[in-house]
């Protein structure tokens with residue numbers, strides 16, 4: 001199957017439609033989308049717009065009414081659905097861990113089905129537990145009820161990764177956690193994906209999450225119609241229409257600041273002996289702004305010089321007269 005390459009493969013949806021019997025309109029209506037190999041694409045849109053249905057057609061938990069799905073050039077609808085699902089990682093909000101199996105057994109589910117020898121499964125379980133920051137010796141023999149919600153979600157992600165699939169489908173996998181745990185899981189996941197370069201489709205209601213995780217975002221309307229499909233930076237800078245703009249909300253400038261690194265903006269002069277607050281080169285401009293505000297300074301020191309508030313505004317295309325808006329919406 002398409003898993004000879006454990007790094008991501010391209011996914012193509014062609015005129016994909018799902019019309020549930022008895023429903024007046026299709027849940028997914030003629031959707032065409034190209035997802036490049038190794039990218040994380042986020043589906044974001046209101047409740048009921050068809051995000052989950054679109055995703056579940058890819059691993060055939062839902063059978064399409066019409067259209068085509070290609071993974072790595074292979075027609076998914078010609079494959080055996082059970083076989084197919086063993087080669088696609090799937091993580092969902094409800095986690096779905098088996099309560100009477102240990103964490104190790106839960107993570108080893110798909111490798112076991114694939115007939116891996118026990119010692120290979122055991123080594124893989126320990127590797128994955130470490131990858132999601134759970135100490136193997138402390139967690140492998142516990143049962144799901146003995147873990148916090150956030151720890152269970154990490155196990156859910158580890159299980160989805162177990163057989164090293166090239167494709168992962170993730171439906172609000174961090175949805176059931178509190179905001180702090182959620183942010184932590186998101187940060188870890190961003191780091192993990194930088195290493196793994198799987199092709200991932202990630203469903204969320206949360207536009208902030210989409211910006212943080214997505215290489216690209218597909219903003220969906222009713223029927224999974226694509227309102228805009230682009231990088232987070234491009235969508236924030238130039239939303240296609242009012243609908244997309246309403247998702248972004250009022251603070252597009254702050255969100256764009258969060259996407260840009262201090263190293264991307266030219267610093268001037270030498271900060272030596274200036275007593276200015278310090279920021280690292282890989283900090284975001286949003287973090288740099290927070291530090292300036294916290295210190296009551298309109299500039300800060302970076303490893304390559306002095307970063308001014310004016311330079312920061314220029315980087316996101318805010319004119320000098322609009323600078324107040326950036327600061328006041330921060331408060």
Ligand SMILES: Nc1ncnc2c1ncn2[C@@H]1O[C@H](COP(=O)(O)OP(=O)(O)OP(=O)(O)O)[C@@H](O)[C@H]1O
Pocket residue numbers: 020021023027045046047048049050051052053054205
């Ligand atoms: N099994 C089903 N039978 C009939 N209609 C369904 C079925 N599953 C979903 N639907 C309908 O299809 C539409 C799309 O549902 P879907 O779950 O794909 O949306 P969603 O965007 O993922 O929503 P949410 O964000 O609330 O999970 C909805 O109107 C829903 O009621």
